[in-house]
């Protein structure tokens with residue numbers, strides 16, 4: 001299997017190269033040259049996530065040096081549960097796919113851990129250490145820091161906008177130490193992103209460091225996310241004999257794209273509905289056919305505050321015809337007022353506590369039912385509500401129990417360096433001056 005750029009099918013690389021590069025030289029995103037085809041019977045003897053992932057991903061690794069180690073990579077990355085939990089009191093058959101049982105309590109742990117497992121093997125014989133630079137608006141930095149912490153072949157620098165992430169997110173960014181350095185930048189997320197881009201272009205840094213990113217557009221983060229859709233789809237298929245429908249909280253569209261790819265290769269998933277926050281780029285596009293990226297607006301579901309979702313380029317590469325694309329996915333916009341009301345209502349009526357991101361999917365479920373939707377639905381839960389206690393607790397009027405993995409991180413000392421938003425300041429830090 002080879003990987004091509006969304007912008008140029010003649011640019012063709014191996015999986016290892018696509019993972020090591022992150023983005024294609026022409027600015028396009030790597031996609032599989034062709035998709036394999038599976039049927040549920042191919043997974044008949046399998047019930048556990050690492051084994052389902054290995055079988056699903058085998059053709060995507062075919063011919064690559066990593067192929068021989070795919071089993072070990074899956075075992076390393078998928079070492080926490082991804083349960084499908086029924087919601088008995090719901091007004092229609094409903095399950096929650098809980099993606100928040102990893103080290104930093106959000107679904108990004110899956111992709112970050114898989115990427116670390118791949119990169120560690122790709123870099124095994126490299127002479128130099130890799131330096132991973134991550135700009136984060138909240139969840140990505142923590143997941144990447146956790147996944148790469150204490151790996152001897154890599155240094156990590158996390159840049160986040162000081163004061164602009166939740167208290168517990170800040171703690172998850174700064175609690176690592178060792179090979180992870182956390183910079184609280186006096187600026188915005190855009191400043192952090194700009195600094196990372198400038199660092200990549202800086203000749204002085206290129207002399208002393210081999211820089212890389214662990215950006216969410218890396219194919220090594222996307223492929224493993226197909227696995228939990230495969231597992232959940234198969235589970236409900238075996239139980240009910242039908243395809244379940246999935247509602248995915250969506251920002252940069254990486255998680256939802258993995259669901260679309262899983263269905264495309266033949267796994268039993270029914271409808272796929274993208275739940276967005278007030279950022280309307282995706283919903284407007286699916287209505288009008290006009291792609292109009294715009295600056296992001298801040299919402300309670302901050303990890304989904306994306307005005308120009310990168311992975312739409314991959315979705316459009318899969319379905320270049322707009323009407324065809326429209327037939328593949330629906331989208332539904334949920335604003336902050338609805339997010340608040342849904343968290344409040346479902347904590348009473350369904351005894352489920354949602355994080356603000358997951359609440360967009362829960363609201364969409366009720367909206368679809370009101371319009372006559374049928375079948376079994378799955379709300380994809382992307383983060384644990386305890387991560388967003390400042391939003392959730394006042395709404396539900398009680399404390400959100402903190403999962404043990406998060407509790408452990410909250411107890412660690414915070415280690416971070418304040419940073420002016422300039423390349424000179426970042427360079428001086430990285431070069432130890």
Ligand SMILES: *Cc1c(COP(=O)(O)O)cnc(C)c1O
Pocket residue numbers: 106107108139140249250251252253254255256303304357358382383
């Ligand atoms: C990153 C994130 C999202 C958005 O996922 P995309 O793949 O960018 O669409 C949703 N919820 C949470 C909690 C996240 O951290």
